[in-house]
Amino acid sequence: MINEAFEKIYGSGPDVTVRAPGRVNLIGEHTDYNDGFVLPAAIDRAIEFGARRRDDRVVRAYSIDFRDQAVFSMDAIEKDSEHPWSNYLRGVFKFLQDDGHSLTGFDVAFGGNVPREAGLSSSAAVEVGAVALSMKLFNIELGPLEVVRLARRAENDFVNVPCGIMDQFACALGKRDHALFLDCRDLSYRHIPLSGRVKIVVCYSGVRRALAASEYEIRLKQCRQAVAQLGTTGLAVKSLREIDLTDLEVASHSLSEILLKRARHVVSENDRVLKAVKHLENSDLESFGKLMVASHESLRDDYEVSCKELDVLVELALKQRGVLGARMTGAGFGGCTVNLVRTGAAESFAEAVQEGYSKATGLNAEVYVCEASDGALAGA
Numbered sequence: 418m419i420n421e422a423f424e425k426i427y428g429s430g431p432d433v434t435v436r437a438p439g440r441v442n443l444i445g446e447h448t449d450y451n452d453g454f455v456l457p458a459a460i461d462r463a464i465e466f467g468a469r470r471r472d473d474r475v476v477r478a479y480s481i482d483f484r485d486q487a488v489f490s491m492d493a494i495e496k497d498s499e500h501p502w503s504n505y506l507r508g509v510f511k512f513l514q515d516d517g518h519s520l521t522g523f524d525v526a527f528g529g530n531v532p533r534e535a536g537l538s539s540s541a542a543v544e545v546g547a548v549a550l551s552m553k554l555f556n557i558e559l560g561p562l563e564v565v566r567l568a569r570r571a572e573n574d575f576v577n578v579p580c581g582i583m584d585q586f587a588c589a590l591g592k593r594d595h596a597l598f599l600d601c602r603d604l605s606y607r608h609i610p611l612s613g614r615v616k617i618v619v620c621y622s623g624v625r626r627a628l629a630a631s632e633y634e635i636r637l638k639q640c641r642q643a644v645a646q647l648g649t650t651g652l653a654v655k656s657l658r659e660i661d662l663t664d665l666e667v668a669s670h671s672l673s674e675i676l677l678k679r680a681r682h683v684v685s686e687n688d689r690v691l692k693a694v695k696h697l698e699n700s701d702l703e704s705f706g707k708l709m710v711a712s713h714e715s716l717r718d719d720y721e722v723s724c725k726e727l728d729v730l731v732e733l734a735l736k737q738r739g740v741l742g743a744r745m746t747g748a749g750f751g752g753c754t755v756n757l758v759r760t761g762a763a764e765s766f767a768e769a770v771q772e773g774y775s776k777a778t779g780l781n782a783e784v785y786v787c788e789a790s791d792g793a794l795a796g797a
Contacts, residue, residue: 438591
């Protein structure tokens with residue numbers, strides 16, 4: 418796809434191409450910025466890039482999905498409010514140069530089938546893809562963690578969107594037929610086999626996450642407040658990662674009701690991730706699915722980031738044949754649910770959920786039957 422698109426836009430084919438997948442988080446929600454554990458997987462929906470070097474310092478970037486082009490100089494990379502999609506690229510190129518790497522101008526086109534605003538990390542796919550493209554185009558050598566940190570830095574410090582590091586990690590380092598178990602404190606990770614007997618089915622609610630950014634900031638502050646309050650009880654903790662449910666119960670008197678609920682979600686979710694990894698390693702998909710449901714209930718009741726539409730999707734999913742688990746995924750207040758469905762039941766599941774969701778809400782759900790995929794650095 419990308420070769421033909423590039424040639425149509427620029428008159429001849431690209432010199433290099435790369436692919437960066439989207440991701441879905443199987444379990445471990447709102448734990449990454451609390452130094453916790455997450456278990457995402459890269460999915461077989463991706464952003465593709467094609468590029469060709471130029472002899473000057475000009476970058477011509479074309480977004481196939483937006484049908485829009487932005488032109489800028491490598492000598493003056495600034496945020497662009499008219500072409501905001503280009504800022505994810507600009508941040509990567511700026512920080513590569515700031516770190517001493519030599520880049521020239523080039524023509525680039527990119528696009529793919531990772532839905533935007535759906536919580537599948539289309540932005541992280543663009544950032545990781547831009548790093549991988551630069552490495553290939555300019556013979557830059559970066560280690561896996563350098564790629565991940567640079568991509569996140571572009572989003573945090575250039576686009577100015579606060580996010581943890583999970584999205585970029587999964588997009589870069591995912592592995593086919595595996596989930597990725599990541600410790601967000603020390604960034605150690607390992608790949609956990611995901612049975613071929615299941616599909617990862619993502620249901621997009623059609624509700625854009627209008628509140629997600631502002632509520633994310635609020636939850637971040639509440640978690641920090643909880644840590645500070647717990648510290649007054651003698652618990653020497655720097656993050657919610659460092660306590661268990663017993664510690665939290667003993668020290669619960671130091672927290673307001675709302676801070677206790679927020680802390681309880683994070684602490685219990687970390688525990689669920691660790692148990693989920695063991696269940697996958699033992700091929701116990703039924704127990705894994707139960708943890709997904711418990712995660713959704715915690716996100717709904719304690720962290721309060723679900724919404725009516727996501728709850729409906731989960732309720733519908735759990736009534737279907739072949740479903741092992743279902744939960745909201747991503748920041749919340751819209752976006753997607755993730756479902757673990759037995760392979761033979763995935764198509765009928767998709768049809769039944771779409772029909773039921775339309776009747777219940779009047780909205781159309783988009784359903785993506787996915788498999789765990791290689792990340793952008795696979796084989797590099």
